[in-house]
Amino acid sequence: MLLHIGGFRLDTESDRNTPWHQLIPRTRVLCAFLLVFAIALTPNGQWLTWAVYGLAVAAIAVISQVRLLDLIKRVAVEFLFVGLVLLGTLFRSGGEVVWQWGILRITTEGLTVLGSVSLKMLLCLTMLNILVLTTSISNLLHALKELRVPKLLVAILFSMHRYIQVLVDEINCMKKAAQSRNLFAQARGKRLVIGNIMGSLFIRTLERGEQIHQAMLARGYTGLPPVLDPPLSQARDRRALAIVLILVLSGQIFHWQLRSTFN
Amino acid sequence: MLLFNVFCGNQAASFSAVFPVASHLAMHIPDGFLSLPVSLATWLIAIALIAICLNKVQGDYQERAVPLMGVCAAFIFAAQMINFPIPGGTSGHLLGGTLAGVLLGPWAGSLVMTVVFIVQAVLFQDGGITVLGANIFNMGLVGTFGGYFVYETIRKALGWNSWRGIGTGTAIASWVSVFVASLLCAVQLALSGTIALPIALSAMASWHVMIGIGEAVITTIAIGYVYRTRPDLLYKPPRSTTVAKTPVPR
Structure with a gap:
């Protein structure tokens, strides 16, 4: 993938x-x-x-x-x-x-x-x-x-597309942090660390979602990002x-x- | 990444195959694998599911729906990229259906998974477009929605507010959802005449027994982390924690 x-x-x-x-x-x-x-x-x-x-x-x-x-x-x-x-x-x-x-x-x-x-x-x-x-x-x-794909679905797709790279970077960063502390030495420990990384990433994700929402409102967000002169x-x-x-x-x-x- | 499983089934027609299965396939059927009737039927169910989910999520989250669902979908997408060792010697990656269901609830969870599949199919050709309906049906409806209700039933039975209920529910639900989704996928492939049913079923089942264990272990640890640190963020949070502990200040 x-x-x-x-x-x-x-x-x-x-x-x-x-x-x-x-x-x-x-x-x-x-x-x-x-x-x-x-x-x-x-x-x-x-x-x-x-x-x-x-x-x-x-x-x-x-x-x-x-x-x-x-x-x-x-x-x-x-x-x-x-x-x-x-x-x-x-x-x-x-x-x-x-x-x-x-x-x-x-x-x-x-x-x-x-x-x-x-x-x-x-x-x-x-x-x-x-x-x-x-x-x-x-x-x-x-x-x-x-x-005619529903507008809400497309809006969610847009916002996901914006944040994929951010979250991929974040998860790689957390993985690197774990690696540098030698936490991936055994298979069992590795699973534990990865599970915890995902849990903490979820908490960060929700917080980020709230921040994004506030920021969007502050900038006058109405739904979809505007297109200049639609073809x-x-x-x-x-x-x-x-x-x-x-x-x-x-x-x-x-x-x-x-x-x-x-x- | 690909594992070669050898099966010597002694079925009616004496099939046998050296059948290489990627964990990938169960969850992402490519274009061309399903016939018209199967595609059509699963598309109809998937469209109905998406419509109901969108309505519910719009009602629950109002204007927060777009940013929240967007980042959560990106979260599942990122989580699926990490490989971890599966008991039994290989490695696999999270599918995330039950994780999304337990954290966000059945409606928002299914919607998030659907969004992930659409992005994977349209932008990365990971799973086909004509079979998107089937992929959403297998992993969105059965994997997430079904997984959530397995979890809820077990949580009710073993203790709504205890880790025993939540943890056991999560573990069993994630294994069951992966396993059942893979069986459904095998049935769809067989109905389309692509792979014979005994081969498809035995290959999928034996491989996803292990994948399911990996999924269950990682999902339970992740939910356990959220339960310990921010239990108020779980969907339908346990009562004792929401009242007794104040949330972590932002």
Whole structure:
């Protein structure tokens, strides 16, 4: 987790001027989510559908001009993290037995599921990484608000995002303090110290919350941080959405047409 | 971090697998692992849960809701980053559902956990977006909400105001919530046709028995610390302490 948290700036590619960046954040989020939902919820084995979606994702990657190396690095880290779990999908009954060794056996169905699930995961991760790399966090959260996510929830997300780094620093600081006093020598002692760190961090957190609240009130806080001139949806946004929708539908149609011609 | 568990289940189809499971998976299902019906059903439940939580929290905390819930979510997020040794030889990290429930109550606790999952899914691709509903259902509803009610029941039975009641409740509730959440996750994966039920169940169960113990130990120590130093900060604080001791001045 958080291997790429760095200085907690995720949008390293947000200052380009490409057709993808010219779309308003809401459209980008909508396009990305549409594609991700379509990719992930397509039933296993519809290879042609994913070919269409894969082309769409690749096209967005090219249009948005994200540095491919960065993108691949991030996707690879996230993919490997859960990739090992995928092996569990391989061993199952159903279909023909392709390979058998003792009681371990690999069947055609197992291969189909493994291939489908890893392909889906890879495409979804790539799409979401492009979105996060090209859109700043505050734009992302404002886009969520415009997409009818409850205002209170978005406001909480905003305030959490502001304090993640503060609390991560604080917990690291407390850990360092414990380490420098040699408290992590044994496993049992380590658990005790970490539990206590969390307890005391919670108390500090609540106190900090009160302080933040007072400070916010003193500065005239009304709800969400203001956006300077909210971007309006334009013709190109509608065009982009239409293209993505057509792609999503055509992916499914291709699959069914091919199936009916073969049967 | 990843542990290789070997299972030789002698099930009907004689499955067997060298099944590597990360503590990660149970709690964060990635995109593509769940089918449409399972995703849809869990999303509906999750949305209902979020709506009720938001209403309750707005009512309880009024305008303090935003800063308080925000820092508490950041707290859980930071707490999840610390690795600690689990009895049995590996290391794991806190999931924090029961911790949030005991400290903040079922509604605010579930909301905080939900916020953490949304941030992890949208910003860090840690857990998928299409399966966010399932993740919220497993760890927010069952892990936090369910965990809180297990805790409350035990606390009522063993002594509402005593450490015996609070401590035992916390320990059992955190183990149960992690274990049950992992079983549910296995069932969802099986229903989606991704992993066969016997493999998913046995892998999840055997691995999360240990994860649950780690969770219970750390959560109980953390709650114990709060109980000793600022018992008034617990959700529904024990009566004797709130009256007898004055809070630490700020």
